[in-house]
Amino acid sequence: MTDRGCCGFNAPMTGNLQAANRTVAEQTYDTLKGDLLAGVFAPGSALLTRELLARYGCGISPLREAISRLVGEGMLTASGHRGVRVPLPSVGDLDELYRIRTLLECDALKLAMERGDDQWEAQIVAACYRLERAALPQAGAARGETVVEWEKRHRAFHAALIEAAAAPRLLRMIGQLVDQTERYRAIRLTNMPNSKLARDVSAEHRALADAVVARDARALGLLAEHLDRTRAFVALVLVGAA
Numbered sequence: 001m002t003d004r005g006c007c008g009f010n011a012p013m014t015g016n017l018q019a020a021n022r023t024v025a026e027q028t029y030d031t032l033k034g035d036l037l038a039g040v041f042a043p044g045s046a047l048l049t050r051e052l053l054a055r056y057g058c059g060i061s062p063l064r065e066a067i068s069r070l071v072g073e074g075m076l077t078a079s080g081h082r083g084v085r086v087p088l089p090s091v092g093d094l095d096e097l098y099r100i101r102t103l104l105e106c107d108a109l110k111l112a113m114e115r116g117d118d119q120w121e122a123q124i125v126a127a128c129y130r131l132e133r134a135a136l137p138q139a140g141a142a143r144g145e146t147v148v149e150w151e152k153r154h155r156a157f158h159a160a161l162i163e164a165a166a167a168p169r170l171l172r173m174i175g176q177l178v179d180q181t182e183r184y185r186a187i188r189l190t191n192m193p194n195s196k197l198a199r200d201v202s203a204e205h206r207a208l209a210d211a212v213v214a215r216d217a218r219a220l221g222l223l224a225e226h227l228d229r230t231r232a233f234v235a236l237v238l239v240g241a242a
Contacts, residue, residue: 028058029066036075036086037182038148044088047076073176091235094184098231101177105227106220108162108170113215116164121213127153127160128209132202151182157205161212161223184234204229 032052035041052063067084070076076084087093112120131153155178165171204226211219 024058025062025065028056028062029069031056032066033070033075033179036070037151037179039183041086043086046083046085048083074180089184089238091238094231094235094238097177097180097184098227101174101181102224102227104170104174104177105158105162106223108165108167108174109212109220109223111165111167111170112162113164113212113219115166120160120164123160123163124157124209124213127157128205131157131205151185155182157209161208181230185230200229 041047047067049060049063052067053060056063067076071078071084074087077087078084131150134150134153158178159175162171162174204222208219208222208226210216211222
């Protein structure tokens, strides 16, 4: 009877502890990933375990799980006994990321245009409107709330375009590529003059949204050109900084 009592009490406690640890691991992953996307850690810098533990206030197990996931996603690189580092940007990596993202995102957009309904169209229009109302960062400004909010709305707009694709695995893969390209797009946001950025990007987004809602086949080309403009500009910045 005692044993049954122990089992009866211990099982929920063990389950609660596992759930709590899982929650901490998820929070650590989300926060560390957010810091990587926001450029908190310099490219090429080593991430020291003791500093990360202090920064995120977590235990070693949740931190290891978060790091392992981010290494698997390419957000961090592991180098044996040297630990983990923030990847260095390169033109080769940039080109490959955008080439793959463009192929997958255009495929998803084609599916979405075939399957989307009027609710999907309304979501695109709303996302475009919210993006146009977001303040653009000033050239050379440090990343802050303005950049983060603009990127959030920009990502929401692109996600709205392909949401109706009804291809979960494809959309997950695109999401991972978007994470990777966000690190590079920040270079464009902080190096292009604000007036030019506002004029070019707003016009591109509006034209893309209009074409998609109209089921215009040219939308696929507009999306590819839109992504390639960002890639090309960031490549120039990287070459200039080399």
